[in-house]
Amino acid sequence: MRPKPLSGFPEFLPSGRIVEQAVLDTLRETFELHSFASIETRAVETMDSLTRKGEITKEVYVVRRLHAASDDVAELGLHYDLTVPFARYVLENSGHLTFPFRRYQIQKAWRGERPQEGRYREFCQADIDIVGENTLAEHHDVEVVLVMLEALERLHERFGVPPVVMAVNNRKLAEGFYAGLGIEDHLAVLQRVDKFDKIGRDGVQRLLVDELGLNAGVAATCLDLAEIRTADTSFVERVRALGVQHPLLDEGLASLAEVVTAAAEAVPGRLVADLRIARGLDYYTGTVYETQMTGLESLGSICSGGRYDALASDGKRTWPGVGISLGVSRIVAPLVARGALTASRSVPSCVLVAVDAEETRGQASAVAAQLRARGIPTEVAPKADKFGKQIRYADRRGIPYVWFSDGSVKDIRSGEQVPADPQTWTPPASDLRPTVAAG
Amino acid sequence: MRPKPLSGFPEFLPSGRIVEQAVLDTLRETFELHSFASIETRAVETMDSLTRKGEITKEVYVVRRLHAASDDVAELGLHYDLTVPFARYVLENSGHLTFPFRRYQIQKAWRGERPQEGRYREFCQADIDIVGENTLAEHHDVEVVLVMLEALERLHERFGVPPVVMAVNNRKLAEGFYAGLGIEDHLAVLQRVDKFDKIGRDGVQRLLVDELGLNAGVAATCLDLAEIRTADTSFVERVRALGVQHPLLDEGLASLAEVVTAAAEAVPGRLVADLRIARGLDYYTGTVYETQMTGLESLGSICSGGRYDALASDGKRTWPGVGISLGVSRIVAPLVARGALTASRSVPSCVLVAVDAEETRGQASAVAAQLRARGIPTEVAPKADKFGKQIRYADRRGIPYVWFSDGSVKDIRSGEQVPADPQTWTPPASDLRPTVAAG
Numbered sequence: 052m053r054p055k056p057l058s059g060f061p062e063f064l065p066s067g068r069i070v071e072q073a074v075l076d077t078l079r080e081t082f083e084l085h086s087f088a089s090i091e092t093r094a095v096e097t098m099d100s101l102t103r104k105g106e107i108t109k110e111v112y113v114v115r116r117l118h119a120a121s122d123d124v125a126e127l128g129l130h131y132d133l134t135v136p137f138a139r140y141v142l143e144n145s146g147h148l149t150f151p152f153r154r155y156q157i158q159k160a161w162r163g164e165r166p167q168e169g170r171y172r173e174f175c176q177a178d179i180d181i182v183g184e185n186t187l188a189e190h191h192d193v194e195v196v197l198v199m200l201e202a203l204e205r206l207h208e209r210f211g212v213p214p215v216v217m218a219v220n221n222r223k224l225a226e227g228f229y230a231g232l233g234i235e236d237h238l239a240v241l242q243r244v245d246k247f248d249k250i251g252r253d254g255v256q257r258l259l260v261d262e263l264g265l266n267a268g269v270a271a272t273c274l275d276l277a278e279i280r281t282a283d284t285s286f287v288e289r290v291r292a293l294g295v296q297h298p299l300l301d302e303g304l305a306s307l308a309e310v311v312t313a314a315a316e317a318v319p320g321r322l323v324a325d326l327r328i329a330r331g332l333d334y335y336t337g338t339v340y341e342t343q344m345t346g347l348e349s350l351g352s353i354c355s356g357g358r359y360d361a362l363a364s365d366g367k368r369t370w371p372g373v374g375i376s377l378g379v380s381r382i383v384a385p386l387v388a389r390g391a392l393t394a395s396r397s398v399p400s401c402v403l404v405a406v407d408a409e410e411t412r413g414q415a416s417a418v419a420a421q422l423r424a425r426g427i428p429t430e431v432a433p434k435a436d437k438f439g440k441q442i443r444y445a446d447r448r449g450i451p452y453v454w455f456s457d458g459s460v461k462d463i464r465s466g467e468q469v470p471a472d473p474q475t476w477t478p479p480a481s482d483l484r485p486t487v488a489a490g
Numbered sequence: 491m492r493p494k495p496l497s498g499f500p501e502f503l504p505s506g507r508i509v510e511q512a513v514l515d516t517l518r519e520t521f522e523l524h525s526f527a528s529i530e531t532r533a534v535e536t537m538d539s540l541t542r543k544g545e546i547t548k549e550v551y552v553v554r555r556l557h558a559a560s561d562d563v564a565e566l567g568l569h570y571d572l573t574v575p576f577a578r579y580v581l582e583n584s585g586h587l588t589f590p591f592r593r594y595q596i597q598k599a600w601r602g603e604r605p606q607e608g609r610y611r612e613f614c615q616a617d618i619d620i621v622g623e624n625t626l627a628e629h630h631d632v633e634v635v636l637v638m639l640e641a642l643e644r645l646h647e648r649f650g651v652p653p654v655v656m657a658v659n660n661r662k663l664a665e666g667f668y669a670g671l672g673i674e675d676h677l678a679v680l681q682r683v684d685k686f687d688k689i690g691r692d693g694v695q696r697l698l699v700d701e702l703g704l705n706a707g708v709a710a711t712c713l714d715l716a717e718i719r720t721a722d723t724s725f726v727e728r729v730r731a732l733g734v735q736h737p738l739l740d741e742g743l744a745s746l747a748e749v750v751t752a753a754a755e756a757v758p759g760r761l762v763a764d765l766r767i768a769r770g771l772d773y774y775t776g777t778v779y780e781t782q783m784t785g786l787e788s789l790g791s792i793c794s795g796g797r798y799d800a801l802a803s804d805g806k807r808t809w810p811g812v813g814i815s816l817g818v819s820r821i822v823a824p825l826v827a828r829g830a831l832t833a834s835r836s837v838p839s840c841v842l843v844a845v846d847a848e849e850t851r852g853q854a855s856a857v858a859a860q861l862r863a864r865g866i867p868t869e870v871a872p873k874a875d876k877f878g879k880q881i882r883y884a885d886r887r888g889i890p891y892v893w894f895s896d897g898s899v900k901d902i903r904s905g906e907q908v909p910a911d912p913q914t915w916t917p918p919a920s921d922l923r924p925t926v927a928a929g
Binding site for chain 2: 054055065069085086087088089091092093094110113115116118128129139143144148151153154159163173183188190191365398399409427429434448
């Protein structure tokens with residue numbers, strides 16, 4: 052009986068895994084070039100810390116020993132993101148870390164949501180965050196955007212992952228704007244404006260007037276703000292034209308303009324100021340980001356984050372941070388499933404060494420060892436067999452070269468066969484490892 | 491309030507994580523050179539498959555959605571090894587895999603055991619297995635040993651991980667030997683001989699005589715076999731000298747001699763034939779391996795496995811395999827905790843670009859971008875500050891070079907400062923990334 056896949060727990064065949072590894076390697080390379088240090092945290096957190104804010108809205112998976120004993124004090128759950136564990140890690144290890152602390156973290160997370168394309172119960176995330184002790188300079192808000200856009204641009208250029216558009220806003224901008232209009236409860240307004248995409252301008256207008264008692268003109272001005280979206284800094288003028296004044300608004304405009312200017316220079320065309328972005332109401336206090344893949348907008352945001360004034364706090368000290376989280380599974384699983392990203396072969400092997408007879412397997416192994424010593428992934432045919440069968444073995448796996456005992460090597464794609472010395476023969480760099488490309 | 495670590499769930503500081511990454515990279519490199527394909531399986535399996543053999547002796551962690559619904563058919567648990575998930579994966583995907591299938595898998599696993607040094611509730615394993623459809627040639631038993639020993643030897647040579655001794659036996663050898671002595675229930679004997687290290691020769695002799703009714707001479711011969719341990723193939727003669735005859739014994743002796751000969755040639759001094767090794771009674775049917783780190787024998791076996799005639803079966807077909815599993819956490823966590831393996835710095839950064847004033851941050855960022863474009867991990871000072879402070883910032887993290895706006899770079903270890911061009915300056919290869927060495 053064949054077991055059935057578990058809905059929401061995607062697994063790759065070896066060729067899909069090669070695609071995923073190529074993506075993960077590129078992310079790691081980019082993050083390390085920008086000096087983010089890797090950490091990994093345990094898969095479980097105490098239920099207490101997973102539900103710290105009193106809300107259990109996330110679909111947490113509870114974890115319990117089958118043979119639970121009285122010494123298991125804390126109830127545990129699987130982490131549903133990498134931010135909660137990171138905040139705990141910073142608090143737990145603050146005496147051993149140097150701040151500002153720059154970390155990346157690439158790990159699985161789990162949520163019991165209803166599975167759909169791009170949304171899974173087990174998924175891989177890649178997060179970068181910069182965290183300061185008590186203070187954190189604002190230039191880091193620009194920095195994390197640029198690092199993540201650089202990573203996404205590499206995925207686009209190297210493998211043909213669709214290009215992205217990152218939409219950025221600043222919570223101070225909206226808060227200052229609402230304050231300038233005489234509105235006190237800015238969160239109440241933000242919460243309703245956040246429904247713009249779902250219920251439209253008129254719907255939000257009604258909520259602002261009926262539920263919050265704003266007058267129609269003030270509500271309309273809030274919606275005019277929410278409709279501003281520009282690829283350059285012209286959003287500043289358009290906000291100014293609405294005639295609202297407030298120091299916090301000025302701060303937010305300046306911050307956002309800085310992000311837009313820097314991104315336009317570093318990765319042109321990939322970032323827009325979008326004054327409708329809110330990213331929920333929880334802990335973001337400054338810049339907020341979200342990101343869509345061009346042509347795959349239905350997947351939702353693949354990459355989001357922002358600035359939080361208190362990632363963690365121990366009562367005496369506070370750790371503000373800014374971070375951004377990439378949904379690796381949300382990108383890779385749909386692209387692999389659609390055949391939009393493929394690997395050139397399903398195994399690492401560049402060369403298959405043929406075996407004439409079981410008695411000469413040792414000679415084949417010796418050739419393989421020489422090739423491997425020079426960094427060439429090589430396997431020895433599992434069975435002495437007719438050459439045609441050995442070539443078919445290689446072909447079925449996408450292995451490009453077969454090595455024969457007469458000291459020749461055959462490119463089985465072109466059929467070209469040349470004499471070769473295992474001490475010196477070198478394949479073209481593009482054949483050495485599996486490559487990944489748009490399918 | 492500072493959160494406390496959870497016993498049995500070790501986490502590394504960034505420098506320890508660099509050590510772990512170096513180990514994992516080396517394992518991956520070795521496995522891929524030998525053409526093992528990477529797979530990852532989901533963290534959860536159905537409880538049914540985790541307890542398939544009716545035994546729930548492993549301390550399984552059960553996983554349940556906090557908001558569980560009636561559509562959650564299967565009860566789930568975290569996998570406690572990578573063999574059970576791999577067997578399920580092979581069965582589920584057999585139509586899409588090509589056999590013999592060579593895979594490596596590096597992932598976390600979870601067991602609710604009592605935590606102690608080298609034994610954790612969450613731990614990382616690295617497994618290689620070769621699985622055939624219906625048949626699998628015996629030369630793969632030799633192969634997986636050589637691949638794992640090559641990986642362990644690289645860890646020893648590159649980083650100073652202690653050398654290992656792998657002890658190998660063959661279940662056919664003991665079974666044939668007991669059969670030659672006229673013993674029918676060879677598992678009953680094996681089970682008792684397995685207690686040799688705990689209760690000594692006399693203790694086992696008593697069990698064999700009292701519980702199994704063997705005569706004292708036969709029991710003594712079984713124990714003579716169990717005491718044979720040789721670094722070369724002389725074990726064959728010593729077994730022959732005990733005067734027992736059986737075709738299965740011949741087969742086992744020949745198999746084991748082949749492993750010993752191949753290993754002595756490839757990685758001299760790292761493998762012994764040890765006729766006491768049993769590796770429990772469950773699914774192993776041929777070669778069995780276990781491994782100790784020299785000087786750290788108290789950690790127990792860091793690497794074990796063997797041949798199993800039926801990794802998986804769907805009723806019609808059977809998938810025999812041979813594999814070996816390395817306890818990455820069991821090696822790395824104790825060595826890092828003891829300071830026996832250390833990283834040269836706690837961040838990826840090779841260069842810190844100093845910032846004179848916040849107004850010139852853009853120039854510092856431009857220098858950093860040029861260095862990164864040539865593969866040099868670089869960070870920009872988070873704050874314009876006195877040069878002494880910026881040097882201290884680098885020093886505290888182990889960053890070897892500081893770049894100044896006058897176009898010079900300083901090796902802060904030697905104090906040497908030279909003019910440099912960000913388009914051409916290149917650090918020594920040994921400084922480019924953090925290095926790992928015996929502490």
